[in-house]
Amino acid sequence: MRRLDKDRLTAILFITPSVVAILLFVYGFIGWTGWASLLKWNDLAMIAKGKLFPDVPFAGMDNFIRLLTVDQRFQVDLRNTVVFTLTFIVACLGLGLMMAILLDQKVKGEALFRGIFLFPMAVSFIVTGVVWRWLLNPGNSSTGPVGVNLLFKNMGLGFFQSAWYTNPEVGFIQPDSAIGGLLNSIGLDFVTTAKFGIPFAILSVVLAATWQMSGYTMAMYLAGLRGVPEELREAARVDGATEFQVYRKIILPLLKPITLSAIIILGHISLKIFDLVSSMTGPGPAFATDVPAYYMFDTVFRGNHFARGAAIAIIILLSVAVLVVPYLISNMRSEVKR
């Protein structure tokens, strides 16, 4: 028995460095960022003193209040992040599920197709951004169409040409349209403004992100489809179900947990997306492709507004936590039960 106690102690000793590192570098640093977000720490002079902690007065919630009520750039960023997250998740789930179902039909060369759909995952977001910036470059009067626009022109599909990420327009419900009029009449007139619109430029970034990540959802769905017992499908077919009905009524409901996992993984990636935006477009025309993570980087490391950046970071963290924490807890509970 004594031997066991000694071993248990050794075990705890061995994980101590990792636990301490995580406590400090994750939880400690988050607390530190939270504290910094409450300070009046918005210029370089305060960091240049060579101290670990800045010696600055408290600002209370001012940084947050400014961001959420006054700061035009941040309001645009919030809109962009919502648009990005929703379109990105829908695109990845749709494309991934479609590809997985196609691959589930006993196709020839399945391994090759799977490999092709998934390889963008192995590439850096920076590479993706640099490449798609050229692919979706609209060109100018001296170069003529380039990239995808040129490809469309060559294929005789010129009408598909677009300004892509240089398009400054924002699509929103026009107040003088039928739906807009209805919304206005029931007091929802704020919806019929650009603040609740879709910036077209960001859809180009979504396209690049979907190129990179949809293979991942494909792989998750395919693993799920392979887990559906053949007997179940067979039984439904014997009962006279068409192939479409087999998927609709039997297989898709079984894939719900996978969809949930995928939404959480994709959602937390898109809420903090930085690399792709940074290498592909930057803030874009009228901040049409700006996102909170990019603003945070910009304002801290180029503008020295540490407290404002910290406040943005806390807002990003909270949005991710709302998504992830319930998932982690339910995961732990189900494991304890097992």
Place this chain on the structure above:
Amino acid sequence: MKRRFKPPKLTRVLLYILLIAGAIFYLLPIYMLVATSLKSYAEVKLSTMWSFPGGFHLDSFKQAWFGDPSKGTMGLSSNFINSLKLAIPATIISAMLGSINGYVFSKWKFRGSDVLFTLILFGMFIPYQSVLIPLVQTLQTFSRTFRPLLNEILAWKAPELLSWLQSLIATYMPMYGTIGGLVMVHVIYGIPITTLIFRNYYAAIPDELLEASKIDGAGFGGIYRYILFPISMPAFVVVLIWQFTSIWNEFLFATVITNKADVQPITVALNNLAGSFIVEWNVQMAGALMAALPTLLVYILLGRYFMRGLLAGSLKG
């Protein structure tokens, strides 16, 4: 034999058309990258960017690798090597830490160990923006602490045989603006995922196996050394691939922590290259291909294990 439903011929054709259309969508960027990189300068024109290369030229590639002294642009070769110097040690250390942690959290559970593990897991999901400012502050404090020591080491007139050790220490001293600082950061923030993968792997190994050797007198170290470690290879491969790929591809930490060009990894250098107006687009494409090649190679050679790492990222591994 299982009988399988055979869809009619036409839907079969449609199926392959859709699959091939999908393949074209995913391959288009890679085609453009490779085609552009292989063209000679004479062939590189925006109006013909989709045409096949006329031959096998490495002009753009060479310029991206070596730089162009006449324009004062730096090549990516040193950044490529920086990325190797960063990713290889960080990956190995992460894997070893993950293996030990996974062993403890699966086979030496104690009161509260599951809660502790969940707390560690959360570190996998945090947006790194929320630790960036303290991280820079801390690393700069490390710099102030270690710099005098480092200067002393560098000032020491080492015998020829030991001078490599000096530069090694200068590279890996964990502080702001060094590769060592970045290694430390990647090791720490890699703990959650590596611990998770090893824990899931070891959890599948029956406890009876361990009980038997405990009766034979094996302790904490013995069980790991003689029973678990020898059968850990598959988990190690998954973790090594996963960590190498993510560290190689990482950008945010790298751009914040390495402020000087001579220590920057390739993702940062590529991003700078692509933002520069004096570097032609074909050189940018060659640089992008260069940055993508190592991880693509890993993916092509070891794709099976890559997949497992990916699916482990979705927790239920």
